[in-house]
Amino acid sequence: MQNQRDSHKDIKDLFSDPRIPQQIDVTKAVMEKIQSQKERFFVKYKVSLLVAIAILASVTTAYAAVEYLQLKNEQGEVIYQEKDATQAPNTIIQEPDAAMMALMQRQSEIEEQMEPGTVAAVYIKENNPKKSVRTIVKPFEFAKLEDLQNKVGSQFMIPAAFPEGFVYVSGSVEYEVKGDYDKEELYKLAEATDQDYVQKPLEWTDELSHIVVKYNAGEDEIRVAITNIEGVLDNTVYYVNQDERKTEKVVVDQKEAIYSEQPMGESTHKSIVWVTEDTGKKLEYRISTNSSKWNAEAAKKWMKVFLTAK
C-alpha cells in the first residue's frame, strides 16, 4: 500500500503547492446564516435554478444576432422555434428572498413525501404572506417499460432498446391537473389545525402533459421527453448562448427536425427535436444526451424508430 502511495507522490506534491490557500475560515459566515435562518432550509435545486437563471439573464454578452431555426407544419404554422435567451420577453427574474426560499423548500419537502402519481392543492401557512395555494404534482413513475406502456396506451409506443446498448431504465408520466379547489376552504382547514400546511387532493385530467423516458448504456444516458404542446403559441425555446450551438435541420421520413450540438466543457450536449400532429394533438419529441456514442446520424435513427413505432 505504501509503495502504491509513493508511486503517486508526484501528484501529491503537485497539490501541496504553497500557493494553495490554507487560511480560510468560513465559521463566522456559517454560524451567522444558521442563526438567522434557524428554521429555514436551503432549497436544493429549484431556487438554485432560479438564481442561475437570474445570473444568466443579467449577463451582458456581445451577442451577435443569429438566425434561429423554426419548424412549421403543413399549414405554415410555427410549431417549434429556438431563440437566444437575450430575446426572451421576461429576462429579469427576481432572486427569491429568505421567506420565499423557505416556502419553496417546504413545498419541495411536501412533494418528496407525496406518492408518485398524486397531485394536491397545498396551502403552507408560514412564509406565505400572499396566502398562495400551490398545486404540487408528483408524476407517475415506472421502473418497468410494460407498466409505462400500459399507462400511456398504444398511442405512444415506447421502444425497449436502441443500438449501442441503450435500454430502458425508467419512465414517468404527468397529466394536466383539474385545478378546482376552494382557497377559502383550505384557509379554514389551516385555521383548524396545528400543522404548518393543509392540502386537498386533486385529480388528473385525461390530457397528457408529458412523458419522460430514460435509456442507459453503461454510464451514458439518453432522455426522451414527449410533451403536449397543444395550444402553445409558437412553442419557443430560449437558449443561453444560442450563438454557440451548432444547429441543423434534418429530415427523417419527410418529417423535419432540428438537431443541435452545444459544447459543455469536455462533453457536448446533443439533441433532436420534432413535432408530430398525427394524433390530432401537437406533441413535441425531444431526445437529448451528452453521450459520446451519439451524433446526428444516431439521432435520426432514434427519431425514425419513434416515427415508425407501432
Added chain:
Amino acid sequence: MDSKETDGLLDLILQGDEDRYEELMKAYQVKIFNYCYHILGHQMEAEDATQEVFIKAYRNLKKYKREIPFAAWLYKIAYNHCMDVLRKRKWSRFLPFLQEAERGESHIDIHIEDVYFSEPVYLAMATLSVEERTLLILRGVEEKTYEEISQIMNKNAASLRKKFERTAVKFRTAYVPLEKGGAKHAESARLT
C-alpha cells in the same frame, strides 16, 4: 480531531449546544475547502461551496449515521454540492477566463492567481470528469482508503482502485508544466 471527539461534539450540538458546531467546522473546513477548490478550480467559489456544505451538514445533522466517518459524510455533501455547481455552470458564461485570455482581454497568469494556483494543473484537471477529479484528490492527495471513497462517491471500492490508476495516468498525460512549452489548450479549459 479524532472520531471520539467528533462524536462527543455531535452529541452536544444535537442536544442543543449549537455554538459548538463552530469547533467542528474549524476541524474540517480546510479539508473541505481544499476539495472544493480543486474540483471547482476557483477560490471564491470554493469558499462559497465550503459554506454551503457546512450549512447543509448542519441542517441534516440528525440524519448523519455514524457508521461512516464524519469527514466522509462531509466529503459526500461536498461532492454532491460541487456537482450541482458545475452543472449550473455548464449553462452560463461564468468565469470563462481562459476564453478571455484567448481573446487577449486578460493576462492569464495574473488572473489565474486570483482563482486557482496553477494554470497547468487547472488545464490537466479540466480533462478529468468530476468523478475522476474527486478520486484524484481523495486518493492521490488526501490518501483516503478506497472503502471511504466508495462511501463518499457511492461506488464500488474495487472499481475505484482501477479507475484511480487510469485517472492518475490521464492526469499525468494532460499535465504539461508551462516552462516546458505552455499548455493553453482552451478547448477543454473550463472545469465542468
